Amino acid sequence: MKAIWNEEVIAESNDTIVIEGNHYFPHDSIKKEYFTQTDTHTTCPWKGVASYYNIQVNGSENPDAAWFYPETKEMAKGIKNYVAFWRGVKVEE
Template identity: 45%
Template sequence: MPKAIWNGSVIAEAPDDAVEIVEGNVYFPMHAVREDLLQPSDNTSSCYWKGRANYYHVVVDGKVNQDAAWTYRTPSDAAQRIAGHVAFWHGVEVER
């Protein structure tokens, strides 16, 4: 069961069949993510084939990991399978 962990807390956990792996990143369905540990960020980026990514800061025990999670709120047609999913980086450990 894949998990995302940062600062000693599990941020996301989902069964293997609920996650999507795209370009080596594990995308967790939003319902499997502890949204109470996410704060919206103003940061965005653009991927030529997935569309526009929106970021979140991960906050655990008062520590902030800026822009450590992202989602494609309205992904391109080619990336529809990651709609409603969140991926992590910046030191968030993802166990598969």
Template identity: 40%
Template sequence: MQAVYEGTVIANAEDADVVLIEGNRYFPPTSITEGALQESPTPYTCPWKGECQYYSIRVNDQVTKDLAWAYLHPYPTAIERVGADFSGYVAFDPTVTIREGVVPREGSLP
């Protein structure tokens, strides 16, 4: 599975490694292309998942604010509810294209 923005792959993972939560696909931290995300100061706390870290996406020296987010330390009850530890997994805004069934190339992950 890939997350693609402006024609650039920003995340690349095996479909089985991606966690689906409320219709959003959360990619493992190791699947994120190095340098593609920058921490954002935008605050948000989900009532059931916990404190959220937003990220801006950087593609071709252009930065677009708050198109990705992660729960670095989700509530234990959220992990229980989801059935998987999604700590640090990254989800993307709908403007980011998600391609299912794409097999990562050997050595393509950071």
């Protein structure tokens, strides 16, 4: 699977995990030069507290467009530190 934003592949992996319709990419599959961690956090009742990244590609920024769970609740331990996308990031084969 590939995550694409602003015509650039920002993550690529054959080992994504799909939960609630979102592909979660292993943390080491993202191209870290495009990601900056933010102070944004949200809470999912069964996954835990999510942290967010801004994505910056070709001079444009997509705020809080990627999220991950640095620590998870027991039911979500399989996606600890996996990264998912929204806000216009395309995920495709």
